[in-house]
Amino acid sequence: MIQKQVNMNKILIFFLAMLCFFSCNTEEQTAVASSKAERPEYAMVIHGGAGTILRKNMTEEKDKEYRDALTQALEIGQKVLAEGGSSIDAVQKTINFMEDSPLFNAGKGAVFTNAGLNELDASIMYGKDQNAGAIGGVTNVRNPINAARAVMEKSEHVMLTGKGAEEFSKKQGLEIVDPSYFKTERRWKSLQKAKENEEDMGYEIQVLNEDYKYGTVGAVALDKEGNICAGTSTGGMTNKRYNRIGDAPIIGAGTFADNTSCGVSATGHGEYFIRYTVARDIAAMMEYKGSTLEEAGEYIINQKLVEKGGSGGVVALDKDGNIAMPFNSEGMYRGYVTPTQKVVKIYKDE
Amino acid sequence: MIQKQVNMNKILIFFLAMLCFFSCNTEEQTAVASSKAERPEYAMVIHGGAGTILRKNMTEEKDKEYRDALTQALEIGQKVLAEGGSSIDAVQKTINFMEDSPLFNAGKGAVFTNAGLNELDASIMYGKDQNAGAIGGVTNVRNPINAARAVMEKSEHVMLTGKGAEEFSKKQGLEIVDPSYFKTERRWKSLQKAKENEEDMGYEIQVLNEDYKYGTVGAVALDKEGNICAGTSTGGMTNKRYNRIGDAPIIGAGTFADNTSCGVSATGHGEYFIRYTVARDIAAMMEYKGSTLEEAGEYIINQKLVEKGGSGGVVALDKDGNIAMPFNSEGMYRGYVTPTQKVVKIYKDE
Numbered sequence: 001m002i003q004k005q006v007n008m009n010k011i012l013i014f015f016l017a018m019l020c021f022f023s024c025n026t027e028e029q030t031a032v033a034s035s036k037a038e039r040p041e042y043a044m045v046i047h048g049g050a051g052t053i054l055r056k057n058m059t060e061e062k063d064k065e066y067r068d069a070l071t072q073a074l075e076i077g078q079k080v081l082a083e084g085g086s087s088i089d090a091v092q093k094t095i096n097f098m099e100d101s102p103l104f105n106a107g108k109g110a111v112f113t114n115a116g117l118n119e120l121d122a123s124i125m126y127g128k129d130q131n132a133g134a135i136g137g138v139t140n141v142r143n144p145i146n147a148a149r150a151v152m153e154k155s156e157h158v159m160l161t162g163k164g165a166e167e168f169s170k171k172q173g174l175e176i177v178d179p180s181y182f183k184t185e186r187r188w189k190s191l192q193k194a195k196e197n198e199e200d201m202g203y204e205i206q207v208l209n210e211d212y213k214y215g216t217v218g219a220v221a222l223d224k225e226g227n228i229c230a231g232t233s234t235g236g237m238t239n240k241r242y243n244r245i246g247d248a249p250i251i252g253a254g255t256f257a258d259n260t261s262c263g264v265s266a267t268g269h270g271e272y273f274i275r276y277t278v279a280r281d282i283a284a285m286m287e288y289k290g291s292t293l294e295e296a297g298e299y300i301i302n303q304k305l306v307e308k309g310g311s312g313g314v315v316a317l318d319k320d321g322n323i324a325m326p327f328n329s330e331g332m333y334r335g336y337v338t339p340t341q342k343v344v345k346i347y348k349d350e
Numbered sequence: 351m352i353q354k355q356v357n358m359n360k361i362l363i364f365f366l367a368m369l370c371f372f373s374c375n376t377e378e379q380t381a382v383a384s385s386k387a388e389r390p391e392y393a394m395v396i397h398g399g400a401g402t403i404l405r406k407n408m409t410e411e412k413d414k415e416y417r418d419a420l421t422q423a424l425e426i427g428q429k430v431l432a433e434g435g436s437s438i439d440a441v442q443k444t445i446n447f448m449e450d451s452p453l454f455n456a457g458k459g460a461v462f463t464n465a466g467l468n469e470l471d472a473s474i475m476y477g478k479d480q481n482a483g484a485i486g487g488v489t490n491v492r493n494p495i496n497a498a499r500a501v502m503e504k505s506e507h508v509m510l511t512g513k514g515a516e517e518f519s520k521k522q523g524l525e526i527v528d529p530s531y532f533k534t535e536r537r538w539k540s541l542q543k544a545k546e547n548e549e550d551m552g553y554e555i556q557v558l559n560e561d562y563k564y565g566t567v568g569a570v571a572l573d574k575e576g577n578i579c580a581g582t583s584t585g586g587m588t589n590k591r592y593n594r595i596g597d598a599p600i601i602g603a604g605t606f607a608d609n610t611s612c613g614v615s616a617t618g619h620g621e622y623f624i625r626y627t628v629a630r631d632i633a634a635m636m637e638y639k640g641s642t643l644e645e646a647g648e649y650i651i652n653q654k655l656v657e658k659g660g661s662g663g664v665v666a667l668d669k670d671g672n673i674a675m676p677f678n679s680e681g682m683y684r685g686y687v688t689p690t691q692k693v694v695k696i697y698k699d700e
Contacts, residue, residue, distance in 0.1 A: 125625075130625050130626065130658070131625065132624065132625050136486075136511060136595070137511060137512070155592075156621065157590075157592070157594045157621060158620075158621045158624045158625060159594065159595040159596075159600075159624065160592045160593055160594055160595070161486060161487060161511050161512065161593040161594075161595055162487070162511065162512045162513075162593045163512075163593060164591060164592030164593025164594065165592060165593060167592060168591075168592040240507075241514060241518075242505075242507070242510040242514030242515060242517055242518040243510055243511040243512045243513060243514030243515060244507045244509065244510055244511075244514065245486070245509040245510070245511055246509075250509075250600060250601070250602075251600070251603070251624050251625060251627065252600075252602045252603065252624075252627035252630060253601070253602065256627075270508075271506065271507060271508045274482065274508045274509065274601050274602075275475075275480050275481065275482050275508060275601060276480065277601065277602035277606075277627060277630045280602060280627045280630055280631075280634075281630075281634065284630075284631065284634035284638055285638055287638075288634055288635055288637075288638035288639040289638040289639065308480070
């Protein structure tokens with residue numbers, strides 16, 4: 001009888017011990033999982049926009065053009081990081097290349113507003129001190145991400161807009177160009193098409209078909225010092241009106257960085273990314289729930305945003321160099337680089 | 351010997367059971383704690399700015415003037431809510447009253463920019479569908495919160511700025527005033543004082559002494575349907591330059607609302623509130639960590655922000671009608687109302 005009681009107690013002890021282990025240990029298990037892989041010396045992840053990017057609509061030439069541009073962009077950031085440069089420099093130089101490329105909807109190649117202008121938005125955030133800078137609606141600064149960096153480093157403000165942001169950029173010695181510099185035939189035609197659609201419909205179409213909408217660029221880097229920086233630059237939406245500001249220059253929506261969790265740059269239907277503070281939300285899930293970067297990215301982009309109807313994606317990396325590139329659209333121009341890997345992707349099925 | 355083993359096992363079982371209980375049960379305990387109090391039929395909490403508000407610097411007359419204004423503001427929202435109106439209407443009408451009052455730095459009574467203008471920012475967010483609207487840098491819309499609401503309800507965008515936001519507001523039939531409408535002698539003198547300080551120093555002072563900086567207004571309401579709405583309206587910082595945008599029109603920074611967690615309106619040194627996505631962070635701690643509103647508000651405002659050097663405060667309420675008004679500055683004009691309570695406070699020690 002006593003022996004039986006001892007056995008019963010042993011079973012109970014085992015059961016309780018298992019219960020404790022499985023019900024309380026989620027956070028620790030996560031931490032172990034993410035520290036398993038050794039932190040790479042440096043890492044960078046980039047995007048060139050998400051949207052209706054389907055294999056069937058691409059020519060072999062166009063496909064190659066984008067892959068080459070993404071590869072070059074990665075190599076620019078890699079050089080900075082490999083030489084021990086800061087994640088801020090890596091992000092800025094990488095984004096500068098994409099801003100200067102007419103392939104992307106940022107800097108040269110930006111989409112047109114309803115008034116036939118290019119109004120550019122950008123932001124940057126440094127994970128070490130969570131300092132940040134952003135500019136909205138500038139029309140004559142060649143590289144908007146440089147203006148965002150100047151706001152971060154040379155002003156006590158975080159966000160400047162319109163004429164004021166242009167005046168500040170000029171005072172900081174940034175390259176000012178004639179607004180016509182940003183014009184490309186492709187984007188001009190998109191505007192004309194959008195306006196024709198509006199005429200057919202007979203009313204203002206504020207948010208257009210996905211095809212017009214995306215192409216934002218962004219980069220997140222982790223340097224040898226362990227500092228994360230995230231940056232985003234965009235021309236916004238074709239045919240936008242009323243000095244609309246999207247998520248790209250909003251800290252917490254399009255861009256976020258915190259050395260203790262992760263860095264994020266977003267692309268997609270900006271209004272949803274603002275309302276759901278997407279970039280910050282991924283970091284917040286890591287900070288407050290103990291989620292891994294992958295879990296947080298998957299939940300926010302492929303569950304929460306999908307349920308709410310917001311399309312797009314993010315690129316992100318955490319303090320351990322883990323990389324995530326979740327998106328819920330048909331494709332996203334994206335890639336990442338570490339000392340041992342260089343990967344570029346476009347479609348969903350690769 | 352066997353009896354001893356049985357006793358040992360009993361102790362072990364008790365120990366493991368206690369371990370399970372205390373280590374896994376935090377979230378459930380929190381939920382029980384916050385559902386203990388019965389949800390009031392409706393609730394609203396407001397602020398009229400945080401900053402260096404000290405009893406010794408106030409006259410009896412000025413003290414009374416602010417308390418009367420806050421009380422009137424609460425009564426306006428209370429009337430809407432008691433009659434079964436929506437939290438959106440309650441927030442809008444309450445903020446309209448504070449915008450029209452020269453006491454607060456929003457609407458009439460807004461501070462001046464370096465160029466001698468009043469540039470107004472506002473935002474509103476509805477917790478039911480997390481729709482949101484914001485305007486930045488308008489100079490001629492009498493009630494900026496009405497423009498934010500129009501953006502939320504009548505456009506597919508979340509944020510409009512400058513001339514575009516003004517054009518949109520006019521098209522929506524909002525009351526447009528001559529920019530001189532916003533001028534008050536008190537704020538004009540503050541600008542002159544700020545400019546004199548700059549001349550003495552010999553360089554641009556971007557962020558001034560706290561005294562010049564605060565006075566933003568905000569309201570968060572919970573209506574009978576259980577829907578939360580949060581709104582914020584401000585003139586920003588005295589002597590601001592370069593079309594600076596603060597936290598008030600940034601969703602996630604100055605304003606946030608989600609029926610499943612809480613609504614928040616912030617006031618303070620806006621740049622910090624943007625970088626730390628303060629309004630969203632309080633909701634995120636509730637959502638991802640299971641914190642109560644009080645715990646989240648205390649941690650973000652009185653620990654995280656204090657460590658980072660960001661001064662200010664928030665008013666917030668959760669889906670159960672719990673109210674929090676944490677601030678880390680010397681004072682905050684604040685108050686709340688429920689069917690059974692009406693409370694107005696100014697200083698820290700009350």
